[in-house]
Amino acid sequence: MTILKFGVFGYPISHSLSPAMHTAAFSALGMTDAAYEAYAVLPEELKEKVLKAQADGFRGLNLTIPHKEKILEAGIIKPDAFAEKVGAVNTLLFNEGNIYGFNTDAAGALAALEQAGADTAGKKILIIGAGGAARSISFLFGERGNAVRIINRTAEKAKKLAAEIADKTGNRHVSGGGFSAGWDDLAQADIIIQTTELGMGKYEDVSFFDQLELPAGKTKDEMIQTHLKNKAVAFDIVYNPQETKFLKEAEKAGAKTLNGMMMLIYQGALAFEIWTGRKPDVDVMTKAVLNGLEKK
Ligand code: NAP
Numbered sequence: 001m002t003i004l005k006f007g008v009f010g011y012p013i014s015h016s017l018s019p020a021m022h023t024a025a026f027s028a029l030g031m032t033d034a035a036y037e038a039y040a041v042l043p044e045e046l047k048e049k050v051l052k053a054q055a056d057g058f059r060g061l062n063l064t065i066p067h068k069e070k071i072l073e074a075g076i077i078k079p080d081a082f083a084e085k086v087g088a089v090n091t092l093l094f095n096e097g098n099i100y101g102f103n104t105d106a107a108g109a110l111a112a113l114e115q116a117g118a119d120t121a122g123k124k125i126l127i128i129g130a131g132g133a134a135r136s137i138s139f140l141f142g143e144r145g146n147a148v149r150i151i152n153r154t155a156e157k158a159k160k161l162a163a164e165i166a167d168k169t170g171n172r173h174v175s176g177g178g179f180s181a182g183w184d185d186l187a188q189a190d191i192i193i194q195t196t197e198l199g200m201g202k203y204e205d206v207s208f209f210d211q212l213e214l215p216a217g218k219t220k221d222e223m224i225q226t227h228l229k230n231k232a233v234a235f236d237i238v239y240n241p242q243e244t245k246f247l248k249e250a251e252k253a254g255a256k257t258l259n260g261m262m263m264l265i266y267q268g269a270l271a272f273e274i275w276t277g278r279k280p281d282v283d284v285m286t287k288a289v290l291n292g293l294e295k296k
Helices: 017-028 043-057 079-084 103-115 134-145 156-170 180-187 220-227 246-254 261-276 282-295
Strands: 003-010 034-040 057-063 091-095 096-104 124-128 147-151 173-177 191-194 232-234 255-256
Touching: 003 017, 003 043, 003 103, 017 282, 034 057, 034 134, 043 057, 043 091, 043 261, 079 096, 079 134, 079 255, 096 261, 103 134, 124 134, 124 180, 124 255, 134 147, 134 156, 147 156, 147 180, 180 220, 220 246, 220 261, 232 246, 246 255, 261 282
Parallel strands: 003 034, 003 057, 124 147, 124 191, 147 173, 191 232, 232 255
Antiparallel strands: 057 091, 091 096
16 A cells, blocks of 8 residues: 655654544545645755755645744755745645645634634734744735734834845735833734743743733733723633633633634644645644644
8 A cells, every 4th residue: 555655844843643634524524535744854964864854755844933934044945935935844745756835833823813704804913022933924914904903022023024024925914022112012903922931841930921011100900901992802822721821811801712723723624735735634734733732
């Protein structure tokens, strides 16, 4: 039996939920010839390991930290227009001697928002952070013509990203800055997307709101309550923990909230479709991810 080989390359990678999620999806479709595994690949090995995967007959790969940008420098893949614009690739497809690159992270984020009932058309988006994930999500909303405000601890990075998006998409309503005007930025936003590591790991007890300066005599809760728009959506792309401090605080002030789990699942589902041409069962993938998260 021919084995259809898939996998994820990252470093570190042992935490990855992708093998469980994709294996469940293959199994639900009766694709017993498909196998998906996690591979620990160092940055300096990336090019050689991707070429080896091609030679070994792999059908598809996911790339995660620290490879998403680096793969483009290797000069061995053909990115699609969006991945090229963003400068990051999370999905590779091996087909007839070519290696095609895609970025499904941003579309995964959009699908998660839509599934949660959030209408994004014409909405003002506030992106917190200017790293890799912020980059692809900001590009997507920039391309869709939304007003996008990107704010980051390191203000220069957000300004640079905003200028690049405005330049490449022609959207003049994309701007960047630091956290100094964070409360005002919050007051303008319909959808707030938290993309930093705040709320997880060593930052579990820290939220974005903790990083904003409080005016004399005001509490953080009062400021959130008075600045968060009625019907605002707060989306934290972190999924472990499932409810970050940021989400708890936003929910308390009346926001509709969602975490990053469905983004993880939809980016995977979109990669699955690219590789197989088939739609995976998202409920089956969700169960596998929830099961994996419970074990962590
Ligand atoms: P990254 O490129 O390393 O960017 C990290 C971002 O976090 C930067 O904006 C950085 O700000 C900020 N940051 C780090 N520590 C901070 C602190 N103490 N205070 C304020 N800001 C801080 O990482 P990434 O690839 O974008 O990933 C970011 C997060 O998204 C991770 O938690 C990752 O797990 C999650 N993620 C989730 C999904 C999903 O499918 N749900 C997909 C991708 C990523 P500076 O520029 O100032 O350093």
